[in-house]
Amino acid sequence: MPMNLQRSSIITGNGGADIMKKIVVTGGSGRFGRQVVACMLEKGYEVTVLDRQTGTGGSQHGGNARTLIVDLNDYREVEQAMEGGDALLHLAAIPDPKSASAPIVYANNVVSTYHVLEAAARWGYRKAAIASSESAYGFPWSHRPLSPLYLPVDERHPLIPHDCYGTSKAVNELTGESFFRRTGMQVVSLRLSTLCDEEAYRYFRSCLEKPEELRRVLWSYVDSRDAAAACVLALERDGLGYAALNITADDTCSDRTSQALWEEFFPDVTDVRSIFTGHEAFYSNAKAKELLGWTVTHNWRDQL
Numbered sequence: 420m421p422m423n424l425q426r427s428s429i430i431t432g433n434g435g436a437d438i439m440k441k442i443v444v445t446g447g448s449g450r451f452g453r454q455v456v457a458c459m460l461e462k463g464y465e466v467t468v469l470d471r472q473t474g475t476g477g478s479q480h481g482g483n484a485r486t487l488i489v490d491l492n493d494y495r496e497v498e499q500a501m502e503g504g505d506a507l508l509h510l511a512a513i514p515d516p517k518s519a520s521a522p523i524v525y526a527n528n529v530v531s532t533y534h535v536l537e538a539a540a541r542w543g544y545r546k547a548a549i550a551s552s553e554s555a556y557g558f559p560w561s562h563r564p565l566s567p568l569y570l571p572v573d574e575r576h577p578l579i580p581h582d583c584y585g586t587s588k589a590v591n592e593l594t595g596e597s598f599f600r601r602t603g604m605q606v607v608s609l610r611l612s613t614l615c616d617e618e619a620y621r622y623f624r625s626c627l628e629k630p631e632e633l634r635r636v637l638w639s640y641v642d643s644r645d646a647a648a649a650c651v652l653a654l655e656r657d658g659l660g661y662a663a664l665n666i667t668a669d670d671t672c673s674d675r676t677s678q679a680l681w682e683e684f685f686p687d688v689t690d691v692r693s694i695f696t697g698h699e700a701f702y703s704n705a706k707a708k709e710l711l712g713w714t715v716t717h718n719w720r721d722q723l
Contacts, residue, residue: 439546439654441465443504445491445535446511446550447484448472451614455508455647456484462651469500469535470511491531494538501538506654507547509535513584516560521583528587533594540602548653549595551608551663553702554585559635569690570681572637573703574610574663592663599661607653612639612667612702614646620722623672630673634684637701638671642717652711664707669715670698677701 442459446452447468459466466484469491489500491511501507509532513524532549539547556572558565560582568576578589588610595606613619613636623640626632641649649666653659671677677695681688693699707713 439464439505441467441503441505442508442654443467443469443501443506443535443539444508444510445469445531446509448486449510450616451643451646452510454643455510455650458647458651460484467500467504469497491534492527494534497534498538498541501535501544502542504539504542504544505546507535507539507544508650508654509547509549510650512550512587516582516584525583525587528584529590529594532591536594536598536604536606540598540604544604546605546654547595547598548607548609548650549591550650551592551610552585552588553610553612553636553639553665553667554582555580555588555592555610557581557585558637560585561635564634566685566687567637567701568688569692570685570688571693571699571701571703572665574665574706596661605657605659606661607659608661608663609646609649609653610663610665610667611646612636612641612665614643615640615672615719615722616643617722620719623719626672627674630675630680631684633672638673638680639667639700639702640672640719641667641715642719642722645713645715645717649707649711649713652713656711659710662706662710664710665702665704666707666713667700667702667704668718669704670700670718670720672719673698 442464444456447456448470456466460483468484468486469489487500489496512528513519516524555578557579562581580586580589592608595608598604599606646666677699
């Protein structure tokens with residue numbers, strides 16, 4: 420039976436305007452992590468970065484973020500490093516199923532997520548946001564071409580991953596919801612689409628004549644600057660309880676219309692719940708906009 424975690428519903432807790440000054444960011448020394456940390460520092464937050472890499476001193480973040488070298492698979496290290504924080508943003512993970520063997524990818528991503536949430540609960544954090552992925556739906560890394568059950572894909576769509584990475588993200592979402600149920604800590608799972616910077620945009624351009632290259636991601640993307648803003652908002656907003664949100668751009672990264680892409684690549688999908696008139700995205704970001712007050716401000720066409 421396909422995994423269906425039904426992450427669509429919003430389970431609300433006590434909410435309230437929690438005071439949040441100190442944010443712990445795992446994986447904050449990576450390319451995207453640095454961007455998020457910069458946003459937080461600009462808004463006046465105190466940031467502690469937890470990373471496994473060496474040589475990631477405070478200067479990497481303008482000298483204003485403390486960096487601790489921590490093995491997230493060692494709970495004692497994690498608990499000690501997270502003492503004194505107010506909120507958690509968990510970005511650290513092996514980023515795809517090809518960077519390591521399947522058992523390592525799955526175990527690392529699942530165990531590290533449990534550890535940081537357990538430590539956050541131990542120290543009384545009121546908020547956490549974790550980087551999930553569109554891969555939790557199953558399409559990007561499936562061993563065979565996989566079509567959505569309906570379009571556009573919203574948060575009510577079942578999670579049907581076939582691979583170690585997508586499955587780890589689906590499990591992490593369930594873990595996040597369990598911590599909300601147990602502790603009342605607000606947890607937001609951010610289902611990030613392909614994070615794009617200049618290099619990724621150039622790759623998109625090379626795919627315009629071969630749209631089949633991006634079928635597995637449903638031609639979805641999100642500018643890393645917009646994604647960073649969503650990460651910060653997921654911690655700033657109150658009263659979300661547990662929520663899983665698609666973080667994706669408004670349009671597809673293709674010069675073909677969405678109608679044309681659907682008809683050519685997903686003729687088996689007959690349940691279409693929106694009218695495609697242009698280049699509308701195949702993932703819906705309406706819930707993220709509604710709950711976070713998030714806006715998409717960067718577009719791949721403008722970048723090219």
